[in-house]
Amino acid sequence: MxxxxxxxxxxxxxxxxxxxxxxxxxxxxxxxxxxxxxxxxxxxxxxxxxxxxxxxxxxxxxxxxxxxxxxxxxxxxxxxxxxxxxxxxxxxxxxxxxxxxxxxxxxxxxxxxxxxxxxxxxxxxxxxxxxxxxxxxxxxxxxxxxxNDQELLNAVYAGPWVADARARFSKPGGPAVQVGGDWLKGSAIRQDYLATVLGWAAARHGASVEDYMGTHQHDPTAQALWSYFRSVLDWAQAVFPVYRREMKGLPWGPMYDANRDRTDLDPNALEARVQELMADEDVTRKSGVYRYLLDGDERRLSIRAFDKRTQRAAYEAQGHRCAVCGGEFGLADMHADHIVPWSRGGHTVPDNCQMLCRDCNLRKGAQR
Ligand SMILES: [Zn+2]
Incomplete structure (x- = not known):
């Protein structure tokens, strides 16, 4: 410069x-x-x-x-x-x-x-x-x-493509608000919608948003970006046909890109699982349910941990000894563990709590 x-x-x-x-x-x-x-x-x-x-x-x-x-x-x-x-x-x-x-x-x-x-x-x-x-x-x-960052990017990469993208994604009551308002977080006018969808589109090409915008700056319209956005929403609505507010703001673009070609996704079976998980008290992050059902990563659900009182009670009942190796440890050096894992139907209740030393806990975690 x-x-x-x-x-x-x-x-x-x-x-x-x-x-x-x-x-x-x-x-x-x-x-x-x-x-x-x-x-x-x-x-x-x-x-x-x-x-x-x-x-x-x-x-x-x-x-x-x-x-x-x-x-x-x-x-x-x-x-x-x-x-x-x-x-x-x-x-x-x-x-x-x-x-x-x-x-x-x-x-x-x-x-x-x-x-x-x-x-x-x-x-x-x-x-x-x-x-x-x-x-x-x-x-x-x-x-x-x-x-904000997206407004700056719009300024630098100004041209017909950005103008059309803004007309579609950034207008209050505009096309993106009408079809995607329930799915995207933030405010259209503050460019949150455009920033989100550009982030998805750039990520699927392994590019930064800046590079993606640079590549498309001189395109006559943003039709391709719009079509991609519509495809994402069509897929999301087909796979998860019942709308819940937890769906708003999820990374639907990457979810679509990772799963669009799968043939094993059954919307009825998925909806039944969504209902179960939404009702499961041990699932503390309900918005994680959708991604969990697609990739099986339990961490998305933030499964409820045992509280301090339950941990203390188990620790005393075990005579301060690790439930696996039998070694004696201080409470602060032990970890609460689900005896029957949540994924196999075990709940976060006192009967299902055991205290493990750090090493045994890590070993058990690795076996899952
Ligand atoms: Zn141990």
Whole structure:
């Protein structure tokens, strides 16, 4: 990343300033995109607009602005990364679009006009790769709002693909909310849906989200990502046809990718098991039920442990001795164990508790 400080007079900045409701805002003789796509959703307050012009009139310094150099062949060559509000405030004042203290720019005495036009703005011009740009975006506070990671990625990889992905995944009441609102956690507008689905899509290609977005940046639409999302939901609904709130926020993408080709999954049998497990008091993490049924990993269920009182009672009943090797140990060096494992129907009840020394407990764990 190369950062070059330059000085731009208001005279040059406001040259050719146009505010086109559709196409955006340009300045600096048409060579500066003031409102690049990722800036368009931010709305600025008018009262800060006046402060910008007052600061210039007093000859006080404005904060540094940041532009991105898009390269010598790009038109406009530069885009505003930070400083959109300041740019629009001063340019639209010079263009006579609003008055300050009852005076438009064209009403001002000549020397005051000159003072404004000659005012030097400090601009840091940044150029580099997309990922270097991303690092820069993380530091700069675009629009005075701290962007979250996905918003930053959307800014760096802006283009038709991101625009379409956002239209599908990030709109309140939009397509993803309608079909996936029960399945995804977070807020669409804060990009949680898009971040989740991009995470799934990138992971199935063994890529980082950043690389995945870089690969697709210039695709005309995000149809492929959308189709993948629909496939994930179709599969999830076919395999687990009864909806429960514990399904919300599970990693359905990776679950689909790992199991999509299986032919042994019987939705009726699975639903019967879901019912059992949901009712099982020893299963303390109910949201783990679905993944457990797919991969058999008991740790997902967080099987209830024996409480301290039960452990103490077993320890005393065993005469402080390990139930397997018979060695004598302190209570703190022993572990409570299900005599009949939970997976074979043993429950977390006092009768099913035995105390094992550390080694015996590890050995038993390894045998499972
Ligand atoms: Zn032992």
């Amino acid at each position: 190369n950062v070059e400080p330059i000085t731009v007079a208001v005279r040059d900045l406001s040259q050719g300033y146009t505010d086109n409701a559709v196409g955006g805002v340009t300045a600096y003789g048409g060579d500066l995109d003031v409102r690049p796509p990722y800036q368009r959703e931010f709305v600025y307050r008018d009262d800060r607009r006046d402060e910008v012009v007052r600061t210039i009139l007093k000859g006080l310094p404005l904060n540094v602005m940041y532009w991105v150099d898009r390269g010598p062949d790009a038109r406009p060559r530069y885009e505003v990364m930070d400083g959109q509000q300041r740019t629009i405030s001063v340019c639209s004042y010079v263009a006579g679009q609003y008055s300050l203290d009852g005076r438009f720019f064209f009403n001002l005495p000549r020397d005051v006009k000159e003072r404004i036009l000659g005012y030097p703005l400090t601009v840091y011009v940044c150029s580099g790769t997309e990922s270097e740009k991303l690092d820069w975006f993380r530091i700069v506070n675009i629009a005075g709002v701290q962007l």
